[in-house]
Amino acid sequence: MAQQKSYEEINEKIRRGEAVVVTAEEVIKVVEEKGIKVAAREIDVVTTGTFGPMCSSGAFINFGHSRPRIKMKKVWLNGVEAYTGIAAVDAYIGAGQLPETDPENKVFPGRFSYGGGHVIHDLLAGKEIRLEADAYGTDCYPNKKVDTIITLNDVNDAFIFNPRNAYQNYNCAVNLGDRTLYTYMGILKPQLGNASYSTAGQLSPLLNDPYYKTIGIGTRIFLGGGIGYVAWSGTQHHPNVLRGENGVPMVPAGTLAVIGDLKQMEANWVVGLSYAGYGATLAMGIGIPIPILDEEILLHTVVKDEDIYCPVVDFNEGYPYSKPIDLGFVSVADLKKGKVIIEGKEVITTPQSSYPRARIIAATLKEWISQGKFELTCPVAQLPGADANIEFKSIPDRVPGGNGLNGNRRDR
């Protein structure tokens, strides 16, 4: 198919304030009315959005130095440990990290009221954060202890770096067992008591660009209310999976690693979450613009909830013990209506991802682009595509005291 537009042509229109931008919801109707050919000529950008729990998230922070200087060995923010096995006052705070004092699941189900995600949210909300650090002391970094109060304004740098966000499609979780389960997909009532799902469906970024034709490394995005970039394919990126005729994966597939300056984000779009019995995590708001370079790219953005299917996965035995239990597929359209049929039974659906917020993100990004505040970037490299040969691995089961593979070990 002949290329109809270039990134530069679209950016030129954005700068002139003439770009035609629609959300991934609105585009469905426009194409229905005008047809693909006309719509592809008229529309310049389709905006997507998603807002949901994304555990593989966190932030790098450089605190600046204490006087005298310190090489942190351990560091805590509001009692939540950040990883500081990098340079002296650099650290990474992960969304799922808990304070050492958290009772976890000792009284089941634990509440997990505060974790790394909440710390990041509190920093963004301008709250005061207790910073504690320990060190062993060196000639260059003699200080052994820091205990103070900081805010986001006090640190040199803070940027979000999320290794896996914006999952392209996700499992619909159910419970075939006899007791209530407390999972990262929320509470699952026994005997197919509910079905929990987490996707923005027809608004979801990677479901609107299923073959990663425009979303790639370097794509500028809406990240947590500010501007971020796609840094890499996310962890567990697995594009070579079962896909429908429309190219949309039928199972969890592509993922994105994203990066962006925390200091220009908004607390409203980076929210700490507590999942009873599971842990703490973070809800991220992500919106990705899709440049309509040709008809094929447009065709993929008109995907509707009824054309997107999620696999139903049992969280009693199927998921935790990797047992293959085939429960079929359900459509996002049915999930959003509130009831689906699984194993012949009508099951109430439990959303985890916020559709209303995904809609606001897509609309916000549309506004930014329409007003000339946000230009598109051409990816500097593509993500591994559907023809990649990526194998999904698990941790090998080997005996450390045994012979291992070839004896090429440091302790041998």
Place this chain on the structure above:
Amino acid sequence: MKNKIVCYFSAAQSEQPIIYRLVKNYDLIVNILKADINPLKQGYLVMELEGSKEKYKEGLVFLKNLGVIVEPLSEKVVWHDDLCIQCGACASFCPTEALAIDRETMLVSFDDTKCVLCSMCLECCPTRAIILHFDVREAV
């Protein structure tokens, strides 16, 4: 008549079969919504009480004569929409559709007149935007 009430009782009162008497002697329909007894056996009981006007009044007199403090239930489930991220998880656990999703917009709303204080929504809310607001005083 039908009302939601809170009863505060002492250790001595908590040992007595109060509910049984209300049902047996006053023909009242009792629906216990929430109860909590502390290690000292003091506690409170939130219940919906239903019966004829006369029996209802007699039942309350019986409770008061035992020394149980009875107050109308002003407590409720409070939904903080500023903390809510509109995921909608709560609505699937709500038995009375007090928390409901508009399927067009997928927006969550809360109608406290429909709420029966079952507390199912409290645990499943990831931002803890739903709080059981009890004006329960220290146990007497």
